[in-house]
Amino acid sequence: MVTKNQIKLVVSLKQKKYRSQHRLFVVEGEKVVNELLQAGAKPFKVFVDDAVLMGKFKDADVVPSKILKQMSSLTRPNGVLGVFYMTESQKDIVDDWVVVLDAVRDPGNLGTIIRLCDWFGVTQLVCSPDTVDCYNPKVLQATMGSIARVNIVYVDLEDYLQKTNLPIYGAYMEGKPVYEADLAKKGVLVMGNEAKGISDEVGQFVTKRISIPQFGAATAESLNVATATAILLNDIRR
Known part of the structure; x- marks a missing residue:
């Protein structure tokens, strides 16, 4: 069950200053969320608006479509919204292109x-x-x-x-x-x-x-x- 504080947090992440403050970012769409999970990105929370999709994402929260739309940056939310932790960049000069x-x-x-x-x-x-x-x-x-x-x-x-x-x-x-x-x-x-x-x-x-x-x-x-x-x-x- 999504809380009001979680909704407020996700909405705030639309702004760079809050992304930097919380070290979190939002991605949307089943494919993109899956890509990040498979690449080892650490999820904070995954929200879905369809109980059928819940089985595809471990520990996902099912939320009403109107709530997901409120959290989304898209005109037409596509049913899956993931909040991930930012990774720490490596500042070493790479010996390649x-x-x-x-x-x-x-x-x-x-x-x-x-x-x-x-x-x-x-x-x-x-x-x-x-x-x-x-x-x-x-x-x-x-x-x-x-x-x-x-x-x-x-x-x-x-x-x-x-x-x-x-x-x-x-x-x-x-x-x-x-x-x-x-x-x-x-x-x-x-x-x-x-x-x-x-x-x-x-x-x-x-x-x-x-x-x-x-x-x-x-x-x-x-x-x-x-x-x-x-x-x-x-x-x-x-």
Whole structure:
């Protein structure tokens, strides 16, 4: 049986300050909740609005649909809501490819990039402090559970990049075509803000500028940052 305090807590987690305060976050949907459980994420509570689903989730609480809708961030709740403990990020510099995000603001982009890191075996994602919160509900929906398998840290990028011995590749419109670049077996890939690209402060540490070339009569101004990350990671891992 869900209590008023539990409802109040879950609703409060829609805001970043309360997520940080309680070290908890919310995900919704049977598939995503299952993905996190299978990946070893520690659940605080799982709520379902259908007694049939209860057997699929150990110790789940059945709640009325109207209560789950009140707790949900979705316009149409899908019947399963999980509250999980945040994991402690490892801040060690990984000796492999690392993706670095400089002020990526769109939740969908960040969620997709987290999923891409999971797909391409990139275990470390380093974000600037002004990158969108990885526990934002829209980010979590886009990750489809991959957040449990990617170590995400928020740090000062200038300090981080200054300390690494890995080659640092930055995505630029005027960079060398990635298909012609001599890519290392391990390194750092920096992706910039959706509108402004990589900042000058971060760009000073980039050792090699790479780009995705246009073909034919293409007139698009630029690629979405998540799409660009997918193309670059594919070539890096090829």
